[in-house]
Amino acid sequence: MMPTFLWTDIMIWGLFALIIVGIRQIASDAQKRKQWCDVFKSKTAMISFIILLFYFAIALIDSIHFKVDPSAENTTNKELISLLDIGLEHLILNVERTYSAPFALNEYSSSVVYDESGNVQQVYLPLKNVARHINMYQSLVAYDVLTQTGWAFLIALMAMAALILIHGYFSFKEVALRLSSKSEGLPWLVAYTTLFILIFIGTWFYLLSFDYHVLGTNKVGVDVLYQSLKSIRTGVLIGGLTTIVMLPLALVLGVSAGYFKGWIDDVIQYLYTTLNSIPGVLLIAAAVLVMQSIMSTHAGWFGSTEERADMRLLFLILILGMTSWTGLCRLLRAETLKISQIEYVTAAKAFGLNPFMIIKKHILPNLVHLILIALVLDFSGLVLAEAVLSYVGVGVDPTMPSWGNMINQARLEMAREPMVWWSLLSAFIFMFVLVLAANLFADRVQWVLNPRSEK
Template sequence: MVVLWTDALIYLLMICGAGFWFCVRGRATMQRPIRKVGRSKTGMVSLTVLLLFVCIGLLDSIHFRTDEERSNEIISLLDYWASPIRQNSEKTYSAPFSAYLFGKELMVVDEGAQVWGYPRLKHGAAHLADPDSDLARDVLLKTVTGLAEGFVFSLLPLSLLWLSVRKQEDAWLKQSTGKTVIIVVVVLISLVFTAIELSAHYHILGTDKVGEDVFYQAVKSIRTGLVIGTLTTLVMLPLAIVFGILAGFFHGWLDDVIQYIYTTLNSIPGVLLIAASILMVQVYMANHPDDFTSLIVRADMRLLFLCLILGVTSWTGLCRMLRAETLKLREMEYVQAARALGVKQGMILYKHILPNVMHIIIISVVLDFSSLVLAEAVLSYINIGVDPTTYSWGNMINGARLEMAREPAVWWSLAAAFLFMFTLVLAANLFADTVRDAFDPRRAEHE
């Protein structure tokens, strides 16, 4: 097993998230908003979609070397399971569900004559003797088969789960929201099985210029989007929480220094700072080639530094909000009473200030996630984002610029990147709206 830097940070983030949930789920101030999120159909459906993306990203974060002869090749568990799609590349472009190349070529027929036409694909629809007449029927048959397999696969665990709570009248699964989530889970699992069934025989989203499957690229890009959105948060949160609370609570010279730091940082153009940092990383890797013998290690290092730079440049907004909230909380009666009773300042910060700004932290984290995913696409589009060898929606969009200029246009790479990124960002935004409504104390006062 090979643990990349981003893999290790993802594992650390999972541990921190589990620890945070264990600490806050028993707090009375957190139970009401958590229950409100659990009652929201929109929030739970969007969370279910996000969990599907997270599962795919985690599968792509378990890396290992293949064999001794090719010891430098590092693949993930997702790559291993998707080996037929990963290895079955074509010569060049092919449209979704097509059995032929997208462009005409000079072909030699059985009689030795040369004709100008569309060659057959090596892998896509290769099992069909006559694609012109059999393709539509075969696609329909495999779609139905995939849906049936997914439905049967999801039926058994959901049935066991339902039997375990059938005697509990107030069980969450028996409520309207729980039933909706069950339906969504069945639909998602059925769609996943359908995609697996179809992609084993067709390029369901076509191929790119070098003949690589676009569906595989879009699925592999999920991890990059999640890493940018989550690891950047891991870098941003400690800076924002510590500096924001300290500046608002202690005032004086400490407040002035912290304000000077984030004001100065905001005055530096973020794009220039990111570009300079990425250039420094590239120069370092070029000067130390022995430390980066694999392409995936080089790409992972660039991705890690991109997360670090985005985290360093994006903590200032949350820091301002926490400072302003802390300025208000430090004058509240319970804080003044704690001071009068001789409670240590560190304990006041931990027991009184931090729990009462937690709603701001949670709301900011879920709202910033989608913007960070979009930021990766923009940065990769202008070639200062992730490494060009890294699968990402930004690189797919960047590569689709020239493809869209062809005649006829090759549209499926752009459409695939847009579809996957739109689904992830939409689910994140809907869940963020639900969390904001649940955790905002001003909204709770009007309920």
């Protein structure tokens, strides 16, 4: 296997580098460090941040790709595999014939078979890749699940003990104080508890996934847990990278319109008003269809199906970024108009200070809280937008795992008899947790960083 870099891999690791640079800048500034400490003093913000960190970590692991040598034995039948695929190889290989419910031993729908006498029977065929270590005995399933749950709990406990010891080695006194109920510092006990729960759930799912389909299988027998985990990268990419694409446009145009006014303001207002007059879904759909036509005409540009799907995802991110900046731009323009009339900005103008220096020193610091809250809320909206776009057929490539594709496939499954509910529920829970954590964290950031909030 040879390492290979997709365009979206480069972008998400670039986003990771930007986050590291931002953290270093915050750590070197006492005032910023105190503000972010105030953010994390909230138990809700700490829990939300750790959940977001887990999602982002999975997306990063899934963004390290390797190209499989065509001459080598390839059990996964993929030309490109990620580090996450290597860890979940058993889920890729354990494909069933059709639907199966979570923890089931038999298929969800009956099949027509002939008995030894030649008579037709409707039976529920056993699954091929579950509970082989207990010889498919239904009576032993509950005991086996309980046993593996105990092992998962023990592994999570040992992992947390190691993390606490590592943390305590570097800041033993601080940890001792923070764990005290009388401490007014960061809620480390809540952080450790959240980490333990996430590690326990992840370990529990991973151990059980070797012997059961924890979240069932879809129509073609693919494990739903594998689909849900692979969809995390798509959701994080669309939510995170699209906000990075739209931020420079919204920031430059919004601040310029609010500060310089005159014909600059008129041109920028005309631009985003015209763009807003076009229905967003139609504009995105038209751009995606044009992009699909170009990709179909030049199929030789792509070496594999995965590269083609990744390029479509990249174009979708760029299209969403180019069409989603208007709301933030309007907000920043209005706030800049208000700030530019404040006394200290007027005094800076009277002293002949350079306009760009005024924007840097006086305007931008008062816009940081708005930018952060808007970015996080836009992140949530874009994750949901991907589901809507995939539902109407103009989202990511159908071969790429995403929550939108899972929901799109589930709309027909919900009309079946008996109803297939687990694909929709899995996509909903994974997406709901990510969006909820982002919104709760954004609320706390806005409350702390807003200079005019009542604290």
